[in-house]
Amino acid sequence: MSCVRISFLRTEGFRLSAIYAAAFALSVLAMGAVVMVIVDQAFRDQILQSSRADIAAVQHGYANKGMEEAQEVVEQLMAAPGASDFLLLQRNGKALAGNLPPMPAQAGAVSLERPGHDILGAGAHLAPGIYIFSGSDLSRIHAARKRLIQAMLWLLGAALVLAALGGALVSRSFLRRTDAMASACRAIMDGDMRARIPVRGSGDELDRLAGAINAMLDRISALMENLRQVTSDIAHDLRTPVTHLRSRLERADREGATAAEHRQALQAAIAKTDDILAQFAALLRIAQIEGGERRAGFVAVGLGPLLLHMRELFGAVAEEAGHHLGVVIRQDATIRGDRELLIQLFSNLIENAILHTPAGCRIALTLDVQDGRAIASVRDDGPGVPREEHEKLFRRLYRREASRTRPGYGLGLSLVAAIVELHGAKVEIVELPMPGLCVKLTFPA
């Protein structure tokens, strides 16, 4: 339980709502202070104004009919409901009228401080020695101030409660979602690579974060799957040739009679070892290409010149095998890619066409642009491949029954698929009306 509370107090939501509540309280206090000052000032102005009006009335009476009239006016004013406090002093300093005790005569605004009875008012000399003061008790101001403060405190309390409630709500939903993330991560650490962080679909920051993490997890599992695949391929596929190699060496050791026989066995073993290593290298290369690190070194590659270069490389080889290798460039295209790997890609396709067709075939490399996409193809007019095998062709280590005795390790087309994938391109086998095989590559625009 205490653990839960601590984790709640530590959440970003709680911290934010605490900051929010504090800011709200401060602003309520500041506003209250300003209101109080303004109200206070307004009350004081009002008191002084009515005091001055009272004094003016008394002054008027004194000017017209003398001291007695002044005394009369004061008494009248005092009799009115909610009247002010008065003091009228005559020359000898004695109070002539009013409810206040005598005090030093002081003209203008005067504030008198008595215990429990503060008075604000104005004083004036009617004539030398004759002084009139009119003032009001400040207790009304004090009462108003007290009510204001009370209202402010209620407001403050309500604001704090609301902020705390809102904060708790926000942090709880925040906490629930981060907890979901944490538990997904824990599930993955515990070995469930398929666990993913729930996405609410609201598209907020946490959703975006969850989406990014999920995409990263997808990528990591793809890489791991790839690695697992390579490992098991290597284990499966290298075990057989290594076993053969071992038996062969053992047999040579046991039965080989002459030095020439031994030498022959050794040479065969070296050749076999080279085969195994080449296969191993090809598997690793595929895995590395699938890893995608080569993408960082992409440059602009002109496909037209590249295809012409391929013909220069393989034209003679094709001719030796009785084929004809031609290039048709309908429209040149430049893509971003890895030239070395693209050369390997086309080499693989061309070599397949040369090695898997009977003599006398025509092999054509074509290049065109459709909808802004470069489309290259390698086609031959040989016997082709049955439709049901098309999809399997790009599978790792898949070798057609017919080609098992020919050179190659069944990795050529999966290497092609990996290079194609690295370039964001698409590879497919296209059905042709005439016999033959056509491998079509569509590069991204």
Added chain:
Amino acid sequence: MEDDAEMAGHIVHALGQHGHCVDVSHDGEQGLSQAAGGGHAALIVDRMLPKLDGLSLVQALRAGGNRTPVLFLTTLGGLNDRVEGLEAGGDDYLVKPFAFAELIARVNAITRRAMQEGAEPTRLRCADLEMDLIRRTVIRAGKPVELQHQEFRLLEYLLRNAGRVVTRSMLLEHVWDLHFNPRTNIVETHLSRLRSKIDRGHAVELIHTQRGMGYVLRAD
């Protein structure tokens, strides 16, 4: 410089058989100080060495003005190793595991290249075969020989390494810039075409096949 003692032993033995004298270092720091001491015709540097990796070692050497040719040994499948190695100042690279004939041929090629450095020749010659690198013409026994672009490059490489064995993969890499092992006999085909143009009808054959090793251009 090779940290695998068994591998180092094999390399020393193979180079020794071909008359080379070899110093061995088993880590990068020792290798750097030995190499910086000078007096080597070529350095064979493994990419992965304890204490100081091969790449940094060669960078440090080159930064110090040492121009001794370097052959990098890299592990299987390192796609970017070649480019990185050449950028760091290496002259050639070889992927482990390799045939020793391959190692010997490449060491010979880089030492030879280093000796010729400076004056870039405009003509290459072997017996009565002459290549003009500027006009891009070839003459055998006074008669011009018509070569296609790829054949010209192949012959140029053979002439630059005249008298020394070049392997199939050296040709693939340096003539055709192919960094994988093709399944078709691309090297053999181009070579036999070149051979028919250069050697056919002449008493002395210049292009020879060394079984199990590679090819050599020489006039004996």
